[in-house]
Amino acid sequence: MASRQVTLAEVAKHAGVSLATASRVLNGSTRQVSEELRERVLGTARRLGYLPNASAQALARNSSVLVGLVVHDIADPYFSSIAAGVTRIAEDAGLVVVLGTTGRDARREVELVNTLRAHRARAVVIAGSRTTDRSASRQLAEEITAFTAQGGRVACVSQAKLGTDTVVPANRSGARALARRLAGLGHRRFAVLAGPPDLLVARDRLAGFKAGLADEGLDLPDANVIASGFTRDGGHAAVADLIAAHTGATCVFAVNDVMALGAMAALRDHGLRVPQDVSVAGFDDIPTLRDLVPALSTVRLPLEEMGERAARLVLDDVVAGPRTVRVAGEVVLRASTSAPGGVGLR
Amino acid sequence: MASRQVTLAEVAKHAGVSLATASRVLNGSTRQVSEELRERVLGTARRLGYLPNASAQALARNSSVLVGLVVHDIADPYFSSIAAGVTRIAEDAGLVVVLGTTGRDARREVELVNTLRAHRARAVVIAGSRTTDRSASRQLAEEITAFTAQGGRVACVSQAKLGTDTVVPANRSGARALARRLAGLGHRRFAVLAGPPDLLVARDRLAGFKAGLADEGLDLPDANVIASGFTRDGGHAAVADLIAAHTGATCVFAVNDVMALGAMAALRDHGLRVPQDVSVAGFDDIPTLRDLVPALSTVRLPLEEMGERAARLVLDDVVAGPRTVRVAGEVVLRASTSAPGGVGLR
DNA sequence: CAGTATATGGAAAGCGCTTTCCAACACGCT
DNA sequence: AGCGTGTTGGAAAGCGCTTTCCATATACTG
Numbered sequence: 001m002a003s004r005q006v007t008l009a010e011v012a013k014h015a016g017v018s019l020a021t022a023s024r025v026l027n028g029s030t031r032q033v034s035e036e037l038r039e040r041v042l043g044t045a046r047r048l049g050y051l052p053n054a055s056a057q058a059l060a061r062n063s064s065v066l067v068g069l070v071v072h073d074i075a076d077p078y079f080s081s082i083a084a085g086v087t088r089i090a091e092d093a094g095l096v097v098v099l100g101t102t103g104r105d106a107r108r109e110v111e112l113v114n115t116l117r118a119h120r121a122r123a124v125v126i127a128g129s130r131t132t133d134r135s136a137s138r139q140l141a142e143e144i145t146a147f148t149a150q151g152g153r154v155a156c157v158s159q160a161k162l163g164t165d166t167v168v169p170a171n172r173s174g175a176r177a178l179a180r181r182l183a184g185l186g187h188r189r190f191a192v193l194a195g196p197p198d199l200l201v202a203r204d205r206l207a208g209f210k211a212g213l214a215d216e217g218l219d220l221p222d223a224n225v226i227a228s229g230f231t232r233d234g235g236h237a238a239v240a241d242l243i244a245a246h247t248g249a250t251c252v253f254a255v256n257d258v259m260a261l262g263a264m265a266a267l268r269d270h271g272l273r274v275p276q277d278v279s280v281a282g283f284d285d286i287p288t289l290r291d292l293v294p295a296l297s298t299v300r301l302p303l304e305e306m307g308e309r310a311a312r313l314v315l316d317d318v319v320a321g322p323r324t325v326r327v328a329g330e331v332v333l334r335a336s337t338s339a340p341g342g343v344g345l346r
Numbered sequence: 347m348a349s350r351q352v353t354l355a356e357v358a359k360h361a362g363v364s365l366a367t368a369s370r371v372l373n374g375s376t377r378q379v380s381e382e383l384r385e386r387v388l389g390t391a392r393r394l395g396y397l398p399n400a401s402a403q404a405l406a407r408n409s410s411v412l413v414g415l416v417v418h419d420i421a422d423p424y425f426s427s428i429a430a431g432v433t434r435i436a437e438d439a440g441l442v443v444v445l446g447t448t449g450r451d452a453r454r455e456v457e458l459v460n461t462l463r464a465h466r467a468r469a470v471v472i473a474g475s476r477t478t479d480r481s482a483s484r485q486l487a488e489e490i491t492a493f494t495a496q497g498g499r500v501a502c503v504s505q506a507k508l509g510t511d512t513v514v515p516a517n518r519s520g521a522r523a524l525a526r527r528l529a530g531l532g533h534r535r536f537a538v539l540a541g542p543p544d545l546l547v548a549r550d551r552l553a554g555f556k557a558g559l560a561d562e563g564l565d566l567p568d569a570n571v572i573a574s575g576f577t578r579d580g581g582h583a584a585v586a587d588l589i590a591a592h593t594g595a596t597c598v599f600a601v602n603d604v605m606a607l608g609a610m611a612a613l614r615d616h617g618l619r620v621p622q623d624v625s626v627a628g629f630d631d632i633p634t635l636r637d638l639v640p641a642l643s644t645v646r647l648p649l650e651e652m653g654e655r656a657a658r659l660v661l662d663d664v665v666a667g668p669r670t671v672r673v674a675g676e677v678v679l680r681a682s683t684s685a686p687g688g689v690g691l692r
Numbered sequence: 693c694a695g696t697a698t699a700t701g702g703a704a705a706g707c708g709c710t711t712t713c714c715a716a717c718a719c720g721c722t
Numbered sequence: 723a724g725c726g727t728g729t730t731g732g733a734a735a736g737c738g739c740t741t742t743c744c745a746t747a748t749a750c751t752g
Binding site: 017018019020021024031032033034037056058059060061062 | 729730731732733734736737738739
């Protein structure tokens with residue numbers, strides 16, 4: 001069944017030249033080949049339908065054309081937006097993107113980088129955010145060291161905890177600015193759907209939000225901070241806990257947009273109107289969610305651009321030391337937040 | 347900089363065995379190796395931090411562990427959902443997913459399959475839908491033939507136009523059922539945001555919708571069919587044309603959910619209420635859009651499952667002839683559609 | 693006990709390509 | 723004529739692995 005492929009040797013033979021010459025013609029070698037032979041080889045290759053064997057090339061050159069992209073969940077619009085940015089840059093550079101998904105499992109992350117190393121991938125972009133799990137972080141760090149020792153480049157999107165090039169979104173300062181703007185609307189009692197306690201992005205956003213409230217002389221009691229999954233369903237489920245907590249909050253901050261989405265749905269289910277009864281804000285500004293009604297107040301992150309920046313970091317010529325690209329977040333107040341007025345959360 | 351990797355030969359030497367034995371221990375060969383040597387090799391490999399070179403293995407075995415996934419735009423939730431399904435199955439099978447994006451360019455699709463072939467990818471799932479472009483289709487078909495001739499497997503999601511295994515969603519019958527249900531609500535005048543005329547999914551859905559209306563003795567005048575981009579912005583922009591067309595429609599069908607999303611936003615901008623003034627329905631049931639207000643009536647497609655099915659098609663043992671997996675679409679009527687009553691589209 | 697089958701180890705021939713090294717030749721000089 | 727210099731072609735040595743083929747050792751049969 002599997003028909004034999006045309007090899008370089010066959011092309012060379014048919015064209016009446018040596019293997020070396022054929023190779024030099026068919027890849028961008030520095031060496032010159034006379035016009036005559038070059039045409040002959042090119043013609044023969046086309047005629048025979050020659051396609052270089054990428055594995056053989058990778059082996060002989062000791063480097064591949066592969067770029068890894070590690071995300072938690074490609075169906076999550078946060079990651080798929082970043083992925084779009086990464087693939088655009090990588091493909092423009094003629095590279096091939098390998099997609100790995102972790103399902104938020106730190107061990108799987110290590111596995112994936114390991115696999116990428118086995119494939120002699122040229123670079124990897126790790127977009128999943130770090131957790132507080134020390135042992136997993138250490139293992140990943142080791143794997144990354146091995147990867148770079150081998151000549152590969154690594155960039156992360158999010159926390160610069162790994163000593164690699166990093167694209168760092170303004171989680172803290174964005175959340176802080178958001179808190180101040182929300183306080184500016186007149187809110188005094190807040191609740192936060194904080195996501196998983198061990199997830200650094202979630203922690204940073206919570207911390208920033210707290211800092212912003214503190215700036216305004218406001219306090220965020222621990223009882224008003226609800227842990228939850230980092231997903232739409234997490235946000236949805238957290239609302240029950242939130243209501244049970246009787247926080248009296250008039251404004252709820254969910255540490256990402258999809259959680260805010262779930263929360264808004266749950267609030268509706270509980271007969272609460274957004275923003276009349278309670279204001280809701282998120283973080284990320286997921287494109288697909290921009291047409292939500294009421295439109296979601298959030299902190300906009302240029303997700304695709306972040307992916308592009310990460311890819312560039314990893315594909316550009318080497319520069320000394322790990323670089324950090326900071327990406328600002330822009331507070332966007334829309335219809336899901338208003339001045340407090342309704343019943344709030346009793 | 348690039349430190350030398352540990353090779354099998356070194357492991358063999360350190361363990362005092364031959365290359366062959368080391369290879370047999372470290373991969374699942376059929377050949378037996380005595381417990382003693384096996385332990386020695388395993389220990390040495392671990393101690394030296396041996397990692398097999400995937401390119402060398404691929405070359406020697408003439409087969410890789412790569413599975414291609416070709417989509418138009420990974421940021422589009424339709425594709426990212428399918429991608430999630432494909433990666434889950436592929437990764438569970440220990441394979442590595444290569445993600446290629448076409449940006450809806452048919453030539454790029456051919457390029458990607460070609461690249462995958464050069465990498466001796468084991469299989470490829472093509473999720474981008476076909477167009478009416480004959481020449482592009484022919485080229486893709488040729489490339490696919492070459493790919494399969496080489497032992498690779500190919501599956502498509504959508505139209506079974508390529509002679510490959512295919513996962514076919516019920517575009518036609520789903521749209522048809524939707525039309526009947528909408529007519530059942532009492533609507534008599536419809537408009538369709540039909541997407542690009544050369545895109546087969548879009549055509550099928552339009553055709554199905556027309557058929558459903560015909561079932562009910564209703565007609566869809568050509569003037570009520572608005573061509574547009576297949577995106578949120580396409581749907582948004584189409585509304586201006588729709589209004590200019592003075593169709594008098596009380597119900598608008600957008601051939602996919604993201605277009606419906608854009609259309610709903612645009613209708614709001616024009617001061618029209620959904621569903622009071624005009625009902626809107628989409629197609630796909632994008633997960634992220636389930637919490638929209640008003641909730642979008644649509645035809646649910648199990649997108650992740652479709653990705654999984656496609657992946658299975660391509661990874662399962664070979665069976666004779668191209669197989670087709672039909673996936674039903676379930677009409678889900680929600681709040682974005684109601685009985686006609688308001689002003690409609692004058 | 694010869695004779696055959698079975699388990700296990702190693703040598704070596706590739707897999708398809710890149711790249712070093714050398715040879716041959718054509719120049720432009722002195 | 724003799725010589726460096728530059729250009730172009732080819733032979734061949736890998737790249738790191740798998741797998742065939744052979745050799746040896748052991749077990750089993752009648």
